[in-house]
Amino acid sequence: MTVTSIDIDPEELRQAKALAGTSSNRETVALALRTLIAVRRQPAVVERIIGRRFDADQIDPPTIPPSSPMQRSA
Numbered sequence: 001m002t003v004t005s006i007d008i009d010p011e012e013l014r015q016a017k018a019l020a021g022t023s024s025n026r027e028t029v030a031l032a033l034r035t036l037i038a039v040r041r042q043p044a045v046v047e048r049i050i051g052r053r054f055d056a057d058q059i060d061p062p063t064i065p066p067s068s069p070m071q072r073s074a
Contacts, residue, residue: 013025022028 008025008029013028016032017023017025017028020028020031022031
């Protein structure tokens with residue numbers, strides 16, 4: 001882990017801690033960084049899902065009929 005010294009507006013940090021429900025500055029900043037990364041990656045992930053091609057058996061899998069009551073008791 002890298003130790004970094006940064007200037008953060010105390011009021012913004014207070015608001016971020018309140019919104020995130022975090023108790024420490026370190027936890028708040030770590031959550032903010034993880035959230036930013038996830039939000040920025042999300043469109044790329046959605047595009048990969050949309051562009052994915054599925055095989056016919058993945059789209060319309062075979063139907064397995066339920067067993068009859070007589071078969072279950074045997």
